[in-house]
Amino acid sequence: MELNICYLYPDVLNLYGDGGNIICLQRRLQWRGITSNVTRAGIGDRVSLADYDLMFIGGGQDFEQEVLLEDLHRGKASEILAAVEDGKTFLTICGGYQMMGNYYQTHEGVRCDFIGAVDLYTVGSPTRMIGNYKYRCTADNGGSLVVGFENHSGKTYLGDGISPLGTVEAGYGNNGEDGTEGVRYHNVFGTYSHGPVLPKNPEFCDYILQTALERRYGSAQLEPLGDREEAYAHDIMAKRIGAK
Amino acid sequence: MGIQVFFASLLCRFLKAVARVAHRGGTAMPGRYALKLCPDLLKVLARDVHVVAITGTNGKTTSSRMVEEAFEEAGLDYISNRSGANLISGITTEFVMNATLAGRPKKHYAVIECDEAAARKVFGQLRPEVVLVTNLFRDQLDRYGEVTHTLGNIREGLKGTPESILCLNADCSLTSSLALELPNPCVYYGVNGTAVSSREKPSISDATHCIRCKTEYEYDYMTYAHLGGYRCPQCGYRRPDADVAVTAVVRQTADSSVVDMDIFGEKRTVTVNLPAVYNIYNAAGAITAARKMGIPLDTAVSALGRFNCGFGRMEKFDLGAGGTRMMLVKNPAGCNQVISFLREIGEDFTLVVCLNDRSADGTDISWIWDAEFEHLEEIRDRIRNVYVSGTRAGDMQLRMKYAGIDPEKIRLETDYARLVDAMAAQEVPVFIMPTYTAMLDLREHLIRRCGGADFWE
Numbered sequence: 001m002e003l004n005i006c007y008l009y010p011d012v013l014n015l016y017g018d019g020g021n022i023i024c025l026q027r028r029l030q031w032r033g034i035t036s037n038v039t040r041a042g043i044g045d046r047v048s049l050a051d052y053d054l055m056f057i058g059g060g061q062d063f064e065q066e067v068l069l070e071d072l073h074r075g076k077a078s079e080i081l082a083a084v085e086d087g088k089t090f091l092t093i094c095g096g097y098q099m100m101g102n103y104y105q106t107h108e109g110v111r112c113d114f115i116g117a118v119d120l121y122t123v124g125s126p127t128r129m130i131g132n133y134k135y136r137c138t139a140d141n142g143g144s145l146v147v148g149f150e151n152h153s154g155k156t157y158l159g160d161g162i163s164p165l166g167t168v169e170a171g172y173g174n175n176g177e178d179g180t181e182g183v184r185y186h187n188v189f190g191t192y193s194h195g196p197v198l199p200k201n202p203e204f205c206d207y208i209l210q211t212a213l214e215r216r217y218g219s220a221q222l223e224p225l226g227d228r229e230e231a232y233a234h235d236i237m238a239k240r241i242g243a244k
Numbered sequence: 245m246g247i248q249v250f251f252a253s254l255l256c257r258f259l260k261a262v263a264r265v266a267h268r269g270g271t272a273m274p275g276r277y278a279l280k281l282c283p284d285l286l287k288v289l290a291r292d293v294h295v296v297a298i299t300g301t302n303g304k305t306t307s308s309r310m311v312e313e314a315f316e317e318a319g320l321d322y323i324s325n326r327s328g329a330n331l332i333s334g335i336t337t338e339f340v341m342n343a344t345l346a347g348r349p350k351k352h353y354a355v356i357e358c359d360e361a362a363a364r365k366v367f368g369q370l371r372p373e374v375v376l377v378t379n380l381f382r383d384q385l386d387r388y389g390e391v392t393h394t395l396g397n398i399r400e401g402l403k404g405t406p407e408s409i410l411c412l413n414a415d416c417s418l419t420s421s422l423a424l425e426l427p428n429p430c431v432y433y434g435v436n437g438t439a440v441s442s443r444e445k446p447s448i449s450d451a452t453h454c455i456r457c458k459t460e461y462e463y464d465y466m467t468y469a470h471l472g473g474y475r476c477p478q479c480g481y482r483r484p485d486a487d488v489a490v491t492a493v494v495r496q497t498a499d500s501s502v503v504d505m506d507i508f509g510e511k512r513t514v515t516v517n518l519p520a521v522y523n524i525y526n527a528a529g530a531i532t533a534a535r536k537m538g539i540p541l542d543t544a545v546s547a548l549g550r551f552n553c554g555f556g557r558m559e560k561f562d563l564g565a566g567g568t569r570m571m572l573v574k575n576p577a578g579c580n581q582v583i584s585f586l587r588e589i590g591e592d593f594t595l596v597v598c599l600n601d602r603s604a605d606g607t608d609i610s611w612i613w614d615a616e617f618e619h620l621e622e623i624r625d626r627i628r629n630v631y632v633s634g635t636r637a638g639d640m641q642l643r644m645k646y647a648g649i650d651p652e653k654i655r656l657e658t659d660y661a662r663l664v665d666a667m668a669a670q671e672v673p674v675f676i677m678p679t680y681t682a683m684l685d686l687r688e689h690l691i692r693r694c695g696g697a698d699f700w701e
Contacts (some may be wrong), residue, residue, distance in 0.1 A: 011452055016385060020613025020646075027646050043460065061390045067458050130386055131607065149608050151386060194610045199642050229645050232656075233638035 001220070002035035003212055006052040008076070008096075009060070011042035012068055016151065018058030018093050020196035024205055025054070032223050034213075043071045049083040054212040057096030059194065069112070072099075077115045084117040089212035090188040093197065097182070097190035098122045098154055107153075118185045119159030128153045132241045133171020133193075135181040141165055141189070142207035147200055147237040148193030156192075158183060165191055170242030187211050200237065202230040249289075249347040252282035256340040271329035275336030286332065287369040289339035293323075293349050295370055296537050297408075299358045299398060300378030300419065301391075302578045303526040304330070306518070306557050307378055308357040310530030311537075313551035314544045315353060322353035326555075331362040335370070353537075361388055364397045368404020375402065375428075376411040376533040378526065380418040381469060381577035382450045382614075384606030391418060391450050402426055411532040413525065414486045415471040421455045423484070431508075431536065433528040434486035435521075437465040437473050439493050439503070450577070456481045468521055468584070469577040488532040490524055498589045500549075507531055510541060515549035518558050520585040522578070556683040561694045563664070566593070566673035570687065573677045574605075579615035582677055587619055592626045592672045596663065597644070598634040598682035605679040609636050617647035628672050630654045633663050634682045660689045668693070 007022055022038060029036040041047040049055060060068070072080075080100075084090065092100050101120035105111045108124075134147045146166065155175035158164060164174065165182030173181030173192065182191035189208060191197060198205040206222050213220030259274035278285055298308045308324065315322045323342045325335055335356055343349050358366050360380075367375070377398060380391050388394050395418050402408065406427050413419045414434035423430040449470040453460055459478035466472035475482035492504040494513065501516045501524050516527040527548050534544040553559065556572040573579040586593070601609050620627065630653050632640040637656050644654050657663045663686075667674045678686055 011449075014614070015382070016608065017610030017613035020610070020643075023613065023618075023646050061392065063390060063392045064453055064458070067453055149610060151608060194608065196610055196613050199613070199646060200639070229638070229642045229651070233642045236638050 001213065001217065002037065003029060003054060003209070003216070004052045005036055005038045005054045005056065006047060006049060007038055007040045008047075008055060008057045009042055009068060010040045012064040013058045013060035013096055015059045015061060016094070016149075016194035017196050018194060021058070021091065021093070021198045022056060024196065024198040025056075025209065028202070028205055028209065028225065031225055041076075043067055046075065047079065049079045049088065050086070052083075053089060053216045054208070055080070055083065055088060055090045057090070057092045057099065059094030059096060065112075072115065080115055081117050084186055084188055087187050087215055089208060089215060091208055092188065092190045094152055094192050094194060097192065098156060100183075100188060100190055101156065104154060118183055118188055118190065119162050120156055120183055120190075121159075122154040122156045125153050125155050129172035129176055131171060132237060133173065134169045134238060134241045135166040135171070135173060136169055137166040137204060137207075138163065138184070141184050142203060144201065144203035144207070145169070145238060146191075146193060146197065146204050147234055147241060148191070148195040148197045150192045151194060152192055165189060187215060200230060200234045202227050202234075246346070248282040249285060250345050252278040252285050253340045253343060253345050253347065255281060256337060260337060260341065271325070271327040271337055272331060272334040275340065276333035278340060279333065279336055284369070286336045286339055286366070287371075288347050289336075289343045289349065290354070290370050293339070293342075293352055293354050294537065295354045295356055295372040296374040296376065296533050297356045297358050297367065297370060297372040298376045298378065298533070299360050299363050300376075300413070301360060301381040301383045301394070301575065303378040303522060303529070304357045305555060306523060306553050307376060307526045307530045307533075308355050309553045310527060310548060310551055311376075311534050312355045313547040314530065314534040314539045315355060315537075317543045317547045317550070318539045320353045321351045322355055323351050324355040325357055330357045330359045332365045332369070335366060360394050361397050363401035365401070367401035367408070371405045372408050374411060374533050374536045375405075375408045376529050377413065377419050377422060378529055379413050379416045379471065379577075380450070381575055382611075383575040384608070385611075386606055386608040387603070392455075395421070398422065399425060402428060409536050411529060411536060413471070413529065414484050415467060415473070415525075417451050417455060417461065417470065417474050417481075417483070420484055421481075424456070424481075431487045431532060432484045433488035433532040434483065435467050435471075435490040435524065435528070436486065439490045440465045440467055440472070454479060454481055468581060471525075488528050488535075490528055493524070496588070503527075505531070507541060507545075508535060512541070512545050514545050517549055517551055518553060520558075520581055522581045523558075556678065556687060559687075561690045563668050563690065563694055564670040564674050566670065568667055568674040568676065568690070570676045570678065570683065570690070572680065572683050573615075574680060576611050576614035579612075579677070583616060583619050586675060587623055592628055594629045594631070594667070594670045594672055594674045595620075595627060596631040596633065596667060596674060596676040597640050598676065598678040598686055599632070599636040599640040600634045600679045600682040601636050602681045604681050609639055612640065612643045617643055621648035624649065627653065628670070631663060631666060632656050633658055633660070634679065660686055664689050664693055
């Protein structure tokens with residue numbers, strides 16, 4: 001078995017250690033004897049997402065956002081739209097998650113159109129939602145408890161009929177108001193969690209890998225791994241967050 | 245005004261004395277209260293002092309110590325904020341302790357390290373004669389925000405002191421962009437392409453696109469991270485020629501570097517009494533600042549061969565059969581430099597990584613995944629043991645596992661006393677990579693064991 005991973009915009013969307021998710025995906029495939037091929041597709045690179053099973057988009061700095069949007073509208077946006085509808089698996093984090101939605105409206109009211117692959121939108125707020133947090137994935141997202149670090153001023157709201165990834169147990173999540181965190185649409189997983197999210201949450205990582213492998217091979221059985229160190233780091237944070 | 249200065253200074257001295265009796269460092273707290281009483285206190289006390297200020301993401305403390313050593317050799321009587329209290333409060337405390345209660349300075353020179361976020365408040369009051377800006381990298385995003393935001397803070401601070409001579413790192417496109425919008429006289433230092441053998445391109449750069457027009461930079465060469473010979477093909481913004489240039493690297497060892505430099509037109513071979521490329525930059529920056537403060541060239545050069553940084557920056561401790569060195573890490577750029585240093589020392593060693601997530605370290609520890617610990621896999625046979633410690637030891641353990649280090653070699657030890665015992669039992673050199681507060685805690689244990697001075701003494 002093999003899995004083709006496309007790391008979108010590693011050149012500009014690489015803040016907060018999110019690239020660690022790629023390291024994690026690759027290792028957990030490697031430890032099970034599954035080949036992974038990672039392609040980095042940055043600004044100006046042409047890419048056909050039909051060739052890939054799993055797409056990753058991380059968070060970035062505001063400084064490069066204009067460059068990024070220009071590039072998206074030169075072809076990658078339509079590639080992403082098609083791949084989403086085709087059931088390809090996406091893991092999108094923070095800025096990358098927001099980008100999958102319809103738009104971002106700044107606190108001052110300036111609207112910036114995004115890809116529109118998932119019916120959600122984000123509104124800038126004057127306060128930053130920052131800190132360690134945790135959420136429980138819904139049952140159809142594996143049901144695991146995820147610990148992570150959020151750092152965003154945008155509040156994200158999901159459209160009618162769009163399901164969140166999970167329910168916030170401590171922290172802010174999508175908007176700090178409705179208790180939702182992230183999104184799951186077709187096989188798109190969106191979350192605000194940095195950390196990076198996957199290494200400390202191996203169940204969530206494996207759920208995503210499972211989804212991508214099933215889409216490609218029809219069915220897939222992931223061998224369990226030891227995960228001693230993973231569980232240690234996860235449990236310490238799970239206990240600490242919200243304990244105060 | 246005079247009476248305000250008097251009472252604020254009195255309060256500051258009183259609080260400092262109390263803190264001392266209570267055996268607390270107490271370098272920032274007294275200044276904080278004194279500034280509440282007299283908001284202009286620092287401005288008044290710094291007025292008749294020749295100040296060189298050092299800011300930037302990495303290398304502030306080391307560069308400051310290098311400049312201090314040059315002052316020392318030149319026989320100048322100076323003050324400095326050695327304790328690392330580099331916010332306006334700590335800096336104010338230092339100036340109060342240097343002044344009479346009437347506000348007159350006792351010593352007339354100062355070497356001041358300034359936190360890059362605090363620069364906005366500090367520079368206008370301090371009015372330094374010379375400001376050295378070392379570099380800008382992503383750092384503690386939860387505290388500083390984006391790197392361009394930090395750049396903005398420094399720029400705002402410098403607007404309050406238009407006559408200061410700026411010593412800028414020519415190879416950092418973010419740092420040297422300060423010259424674009426400020427009227428200050430500027431000089432540049434850097435590493436020329438002639439001194440650089442080809443190196444791998446870093447996987448993450450903090451400045452890929454032109455600060456002026458957002459076109460992707462082209463590079464003639466890179467030294468590390470985003471530093472090097474950059475130019476924008478669109479608007480023409482490029483690395484300025486360096487007035488102080490490293491033209492060749494003669495020799496690099498585990499303890500020092502020897503380089504050829506062109507210093508404002510004069511050629512010298514310079515020994516830097518610290519290893520690793522980033523310290524070559526620190527040395528070039530320090531020479532530039534020292535020269536601009538009027539230190540004779542050969543005094544500044546010989547100081548670099550002599551100085552000893554300490555305080556967690558390649559600091560040596562007589563512990564274990566092969567000795568112990570502490571190398572502070574705070575962000576991916578600095579951490580990658582330490583990792584490449586470890587790759588180049590040709591002997592077996594034990595690695596200790598202490599990761600804390602207190603506010604001075606940054607509460608977001610995700611940066612450890614931006615640092616290229618994967619490179620350690622290439623020298624896995626030379627790594628005897630890896631100890632992970634600190635408030636986020638579990639995360640560090642995980643990082644090491646995913647970097648490809650044999651899990652059998654990784655040991656988690658959160659008790660510093662036992663950790664120091666384990667280090668003492670090593671037969672090979674020990675290298676400690678601590679974050680800031682872990683460095684402070686661990687250093688106390690090491691000093692108790694090996695001797696040395698507490699930081700506020």
